[in-house]
Structures are given as C-alpha cells and as structure tokens.
Amino acid sequence: MAGYRYALSILQAEFALTQVLDRPVTGRIFFEQVIRENLDIGRPGQVQLIFGRRVNRRTPGRFRTRVITEGVTPSLHVDYKRSRIKQYHKEDQALRTETTINDTRDFGVGRLLRNLPELRRIGFTANRRMLEIEQISHDCALGEDVFQDLQRPRHVDGQRAPALRFADPNVQALLNALVMFVFIARGFTNQDLRQAYAVLLGLRPGEIDPGRMSYELRRLRLHGLIERVPKTHRYRLTNLGLQTALFYTRVYSRILRPGLALVSPQAPAESPASLQRSFRTAEQAVNTWCDQVKIAA
Template sequence: MRKRGIAFEALDNGILSCEDPKALQRICDGLDERKIDRLLRKWLARLPHPFDRRDRAAGYRYALSILQAEFALTQVLDRPVTGRIFFEQVIRENLDIGRPGQVQLIFDRRVNRRTPGRFRTRVITEGVTPSLHVDYKRSRIKQYHKEGQALRTETTINDTRDFRVGRLLRNLPELRRIGFAANRRMLEIEQISHDCALGEDAFQDLQRARHVHGQRAPALRFADPKVQALLQALVMFVFVARGFTNQDLRQAYAVLLGLRPGEIGPGHMSYELRRLRLHGLIERVPKTHRYQLTNRGLQTALFYTRVYSRILRPGLALVSPQAPAASPASLQRSFRTAEQAVNAWCDQVKIAA
C-alpha cells in the first residue's frame, strides 16, 4: 500500500484503518497460489539447486507444499472497551464450543468416534487479554481481542488432510474457502448465542396455538416444564450440524424430564416435532427423516432456557420466604421495600391490599 500511496494505520500484523478499503481487499485477494509460485520460481532461478538443465528438461521440478496455512479475520471495534466486555461474555457463553458436535458445525466435517485428535475449548489469559481456542484434529481456531482494538478470529490448518485436501500449493483456494468459512461460522454461532432476545410479538406468538395450512400447532408456553425440557434438548449443539431424528431427541428429552427413553413413545415425540416445525423452530432435512434447528429455533431455545435457568429460577429462590439465611439478601430487601410501599399507598387511599 505504501508503493501505491494508500494511507493506512497498522495494527500489529493487521490493518487498523485504511483510506481505500476496497483496494486493500484487492491486494489481499491477490495473494494467491500463482503469485506464491512465481516467487518460488524467481528464487530457484537465482539459487543453486541439484536439478541441472537436463533434469529440468526431463520434467524434474520443485513443487511447493503447504505445511501450515492461517486464515484470519480482523474486525476493528469502534468502542474497544465495549468490545472487550462482549468478547468476555462470548467466552462464557461458548465454553462448550469444542465439543465434537460444535466442531462439526464450525468446520462442516462429520465427527464420529473414529475421528482422531482432540476436541476441546481452552481459554488462555496472557496478561489481561483472554483468548478462546478451539481444537479440531491438528487444526484450530483462535479468537482474541487484538491490541485492545479489534476482534481477531483466525483458523490455522496444520494438516490439510484434516479436511481431505492435498498439500500441494494448487489446493490453496480450497483451504482458503474452508478457513474463512470456519471463521464466519464461529462468529455466526456466537452471534446467535449472545443475542438470543425475543421481541414481544415473537414471544406472544409462541404462547398461542398456531394454524399453518390447516394444521394446528399447540402453544409453546414459557412456564410449561415440558416445553423447557424440550427446548433444552434442542439447544444441544450436537444436533445442529447433521440434524437429529425422532429417537435422538426423544432420548435427550426423556432424561431432562427424569424419565427413561422407553417411557416416551415415538408417537408422542412426533407430536412434539410437529409442534416445533409448525412454529418454525425446526425444519426437516430434505429427503431424510432428520430435522435441524432454524436460526429462529436456536434463538428461541436459548432465550427460553437462559431466562428460566439464570433469572427466574435463581431469582425466585432468593425472594422466597424459604430462602437460606446465607443467600444474598439484596433482592429480598428490594421486594420487601416495594411491598411495603404498595401497602402504605393502599392504606393512604383506604384500600385493603
């Protein structure tokens, strides 16, 4: 960019700002396998090597192979402090992202018992900058708050055969597609997980029965324990990538209800699947008997389960008269103060509360 006279501000090994972002992107896209190969041929013509003219005429040549490839996405934050808070929340919400089902979703590769390698999430803190690492076979995704000003997501492929791709340089475009797709999928999962709030209309729509093409879908009432169990089963990421069957969901659903899988019949589970499908939370995988969550379904399941398990259940336990004496009392005091204020106002206007 200096040669072209394009003003920019560096961010370590990235770019913080640039007066011509489109030109910058064209420069980055121009680093392809042909340009790298030309650089190799340039230096091979200058440096001594064992292939003489006759060897080269016979077809003996050097070929570049890829031992490691890194594909990074740097998103500069206009409010770095807010960005750091967001990233720390993302880490908390996605500590299970290294589970096989999650890795499968991110890398779009099937993971089974025979798949080698580790599948784990690690949170590493260097100084005061946390980073999130997701391992898949010999490759990994790293995400961190770069220089306090940007969110950096980078996929490092240490063995191209992890993705059934050869090592020769001509495979760089396919590796590039895999790497950047993994970065984007990671961010999409985090976005849905972080921003799972539902609007009033969407929430109320779930509390009522729906009629779709003459079919009736019973309501998904928030306070219904069976609905909570059903959505907790759905939110398991292992079901997201390759879909799930009636039996898959039935087993998880039964455990959450404290039942054995055999105590819930396939017919009852078909009823629940139909209800979820008509509400738009799941969709059938074409030409199969498997289902997958929609974005609306994942958002709804996260909202229902998080509000219930993180706000309502612990909050009501704190304000209950039976709450342990050692539990935080601030919420109890607030409710008691509000109750006393209402009672005092009722006394003033001579209304029995």
C-alpha cells in the first residue's frame, strides 16, 4: 500500500556464554561458592562495572542480587533498568552466563535490526565483565578433591592405604595424637605414637600392639600425612599432614560436635545458645506455614 513501509526491530535479545566444566560435582561446588561470595554483585557500584553504564540516584530500576532456586539448582540474577543478567549451572555440565536485553534503549541503542552487532557487543561484554568481577576466596574444587581423597582408600605403588574417614573415632584419635607439640617438634616412633593414641581411645598402651600401630603408620604415610626420617625408625609430619590433622580435629571438636549437641532434640529447651534458638524459630515458621497450607487446601 502506498505510504507504508516496514522494518525489522528487536524487542528482546539474549546473549549467552557457556563454559563447560570437567565434572558435574565440580561445577555445582564452584557455582555455590560463587553465589556465597558474590551476593553484593547486584549493588549499583558493581552493576555499572558489569554493564559499563553510570548508575546514579536517577537511574530507574531496582539494584539487587537475587538467588532463585528451582529444584536443587540455584541461579544468580542481577538487574539493570529493564534488562538483566542471569548465571546458573546448566544441565549439571556448564556455567552459563546470560545477558537479556529487554529494551535496547537501556543502552542508548535503537531497536532496528541493524543495531544487532552493537547489542551483541554489549551483551557479551557484560557476560565477560561479570565473570571478571566475581571472586572466590579459595579453589573449592581442589578442596573437595583433597577431602574426598582422604575419605577413600588410596593406592600407591601397588600398596593400598585404607581411608581416613572424617568422623571415624579412630581417625580422630590418631590425628589428635599427631598434633601433640612434642611430635611436631622432634618426630615420633611407633611406640611414642602408640602410647598417645591409646590414651585418646580410652585404652591402656598395652592394649594396642605394635602391629596395629604399624598399620596406622603405613596408612598415614601412604596418604602423605607423615614421612619416615631417613636411616631411622622415626617419623615426622609433612606440611599436608600437619594442616590436615589440625583442620580435621579442630572442625570436629569445635564446630561439628558442639553444634550438633545444640541442635539435637535431646538438648535442654532452656539452652541459651543462639544457634538452637535460630533452628527452633525456623522449625516453628515451617510448621506454621504447613498448617496454613493445609487450612487453605
């Protein structure tokens, strides 16, 4: 018809960067740590770095970080005006970062199709900037590997070393004995460690024979926690052994054991512990919600 013409325009554009990870469990552990340590990424100062746009009091929109869990998969959401960026663990195989532009004018760009290359640049740049800004305090995948190596048997040069399971009382007693100052300073023999180990298990030294102690020493050595002093019958802790033993024993005695005592159903109701009060408040809130749902149904 005379006087009319048409042009293709862009109502919404999505630009995604997908980084495939080596193992599903690695990806999940990594992304959960990313969320935990970057909850401030939706603040104005961070958003302007991600999108390369100045943010001030007159900038429309809500600047916040949202964590949304669907099933067991969390996702991280950051908003800028009417556009947003989303990050999630895709199909248990990859970290996916998506920028969705719902209004091209958020970035001073027109809607005509010829502006797609510029929008593409904006979207992929935002994805990469978000990844550059995000930080984690430690290599969580490495930590998981180290922990799981200790929880499983290990094979070294055809020799099998049984696992050092975290909650095993024998393992806790063994590692508590290792971190005695006298052993750290000058090393120890089979007999030295046997005496301390027996006391920590509530036994007399004579109730643990040298053969059993040799078994434990071999287990520690093959896991890399101790090493034999050359040309002697003495052993000494390795750096890995000292750090692992301290971490195992301190977490168990100072966090896990007292924490479980506080949240146990057998704990006294009048306990002043804030942890117990918090759990009870959460439990009451869940019970109230369940009652309301049943009434509504």
